[in-house]
Amino acid sequence: MSAYERKARRRVMRGTCFRRIAEVLRMEDGSRVAVRGWVYRHRDLGRKVFVVVRDSSGIIQAVFDGEAAEEARKAGIEAAVMVGGVVKSDARAPGGKELVGEWIRVVGPSHNFPISRDVSREFLLDVRHLWVRSRRMNAVMKIRHTVFGALHEYFRSRGYYEVQCPMFITAAVEGGATLFPVKYVDGSTVYLTQSSQFYLEALIYSLEKVYTVAPSFRAEKSRTRRHLTEFWHCEAEVAWATLDDIMRVEEELVWHVIQRVLEENQDELKLLGRDVERLEECKPPFYRISYDEAIDILRNKGLRIEWGEDFGADEERALVEEFDKPVFVHRYPEKAKAFYHKSDPRRPEVTLSADLLAPEGYGEIIGGGERIERLEELIEKIKRFGLRPEDYEWYLDLRRYGSVPHAGFGLGIDRTVMWIAGLDHIVDSIPFPRTVRRVYP
Numbered sequence: 402m403s404a405y406e407r408k409a410r411r412r413v414m415r416g417t418c419f420r421r422i423a424e425v426l427r428m429e430d431g432s433r434v435a436v437r438g439w440v441y442r443h444r445d446l447g448r449k450v451f452v453v454v455r456d457s458s459g460i461i462q463a464v465f466d467g468e469a470a471e472e473a474r475k476a477g478i479e480a481a482v483m484v485g486g487v488v489k490s491d492a493r494a495p496g497g498k499e500l501v502g503e504w505i506r507v508v509g510p511s512h513n514f515p516i517s518r519d520v521s522r523e524f525l526l527d528v529r530h531l532w533v534r535s536r537r538m539n540a541v542m543k544i545r546h547t548v549f550g551a552l553h554e555y556f557r558s559r560g561y562y563e564v565q566c567p568m569f570i571t572a573a574v575e576g577g578a579t580l581f582p583v584k585y586v587d588g589s590t591v592y593l594t595q596s597s598q599f600y601l602e603a604l605i606y607s608l609e610k611v612y613t614v615a616p617s618f619r620a621e622k623s624r625t626r627r628h629l630t631e632f633w634h635c636e637a638e639v640a641w642a643t644l645d646d647i648m649r650v651e652e653e654l655v656w657h658v659i660q661r662v663l664e665e666n667q668d669e670l671k672l673l674g675r676d677v678e679r680l681e682e683c684k685p686p687f688y689r690i691s692y693d694e695a696i697d698i699l700r701n702k703g704l705r706i707e708w709g710e711d712f713g714a715d716e717e718r719a720l721v722e723e724f725d726k727p728v729f730v731h732r733y734p735e736k737a738k739a740f741y742h743k744s745d746p747r748r749p750e751v752t753l754s755a756d757l758l759a760p761e762g763y764g765e766i767i768g769g770g771e772r773i774e775r776l777e778e779l780i781e782k783i784k785r786f787g788l789r790p791e792d793y794e795w796y797l798d799l800r801r802y803g804s805v806p807h808a809g810f811g812l813g814i815d816r817t818v819m820w821i822a823g824l825d826h827i828v829d830s831i832p833f834p835r836t837v838r839r840v841y842p
């Protein structure tokens with residue numbers, strides 16, 4: 402250990418009080434401080450060495466010369482360091498302040514950090530365990546944190562009970578094509594849940610208004626910008642509610658989430674280059690159009706679509722171009738939606754369902770609606786959809802014992818983060834994405 406190192410260590414041992422970088426950037430010139438974090442950038446100009454240090458709160462540049470520059474020179478990109486120095490304003494420095502470095506200690510060395518020149522999407526996904534340190538991912542994860550918090554806050558402040566549902570299930574909620582089979586301990590085949598909806602429906606008979614935030618799994622084979630195989634799902638179910646009631650809950654919820662992000666994440670939105678005005682416009686009421694009206698709009702725009710088909714990403718993108726804030730498309734045809742959707746009594750060929758489509762090309766972020774509450778109707782529809790009523794025995798029981806009208810919805814949290822943060826691919830909305838081709842790292 403050199404004399405310099407011994408001195409630096411003593412200084413640290415003496416009980417240095419480390420400050421968060423965000424806090425240091427607000428301090429007066431001349432304040433003597435210490436920070437700790439990781440080397441974000443490194444520039445060696447011979448006599449002077451510039452080290453940009455990052456912690457969870459921000460980045461600050463520290464300038465070293467003399468003996469300290471020798472030590473600073475050893476700190477590779479992403480090395481963990483402790484730095485002491487004096488705050489000084491400098492218009493050229495990121496954040497407008499820098500540290501005149503007095504000492505630096507490398508706590509965890511780092512040599513040849515792999516992320517340097519190759520920043521292709523595929524490579525960054527291969528090294529996602531390291532890329533989560535990037536300023537972009539840091540910003541997205543802070544927004545994601547706000548979104549999760551806001552979802553809980555909304556429901557809990559409005560009399561909903563938070564519940565937890567199983568991930569291992571025995572029958573499809575959203576169609577067999579995307580079920581993930583799992584070999585269970587007893588040798589039988591079970592599945593990973595596609596949605597907690599049926600369990601939420603069971604729980605309204607005890608708690609009336611329930612919600613859950615949990616993963617859902619879909620063996621989506623299509624590679625798109627908005628599909629994960631494991632995604633985070635915020636679902637709610639409400640006894641006695643109608644389609645109109647549930648749409649009002651959805652728009653209030655989405656607006657609540659946006660407001661929280663606007664309050665808490667201005668810095669992150671700026672770093673990501675998000676046009677916040679587009680978010681500020683998303684005040685309820687959102688637009689409401691019927692599926693039939695949507696078909697007219699699409700046909701007028703030259704898209705060819707059969708009445709009865711569900712919309713894909715292209716149709717949704719074309720539709721939302723026409724609207725400056727989110728839009729509900731309600732009353733989808735029966736065959737475009739899962740079996741549990743209730744028919745509109747005034748027009749049995751359509752269902753009391755609604756998807757919420759986000760603007761700026763993002764498309765569907767929520768699916769929901771009223772559920773069939775009568776036993777005979779549900780059994781008849783299960784059969785009509787080519788499914789077996791015996792696979793849904795416990796779900797049918799809910800219609801045998803005190804059934805009531807009810808409605809609910811599921812919001813895709815990753816898609817919501819993607820939209821709010823203005824990302825162009827869903828994999829960037831979650832730290833460790835799971836897609837058709839990727840379950841590592």
Ligand code: 4AD
Pocket residue numbers: 574575595596597598619621627628629630631632634636637765766767768769770809810811812813814815816
């Ligand atoms: O529209 P979906 O399939 O509806 C349901 O699962 C209902 N059972 C929910 C309910 O009523 N409780 O899925 C709901 C939302 C979609 O709008 C979308 O945002 C998201 O979940 N989602 C996905 N997000 C990422 N990757 C996928 N593969 C997704 N599939 C659905």
Ligand code: MG
Pocket residue numbers: 756765767768
């Ligand atoms: Mg859907």
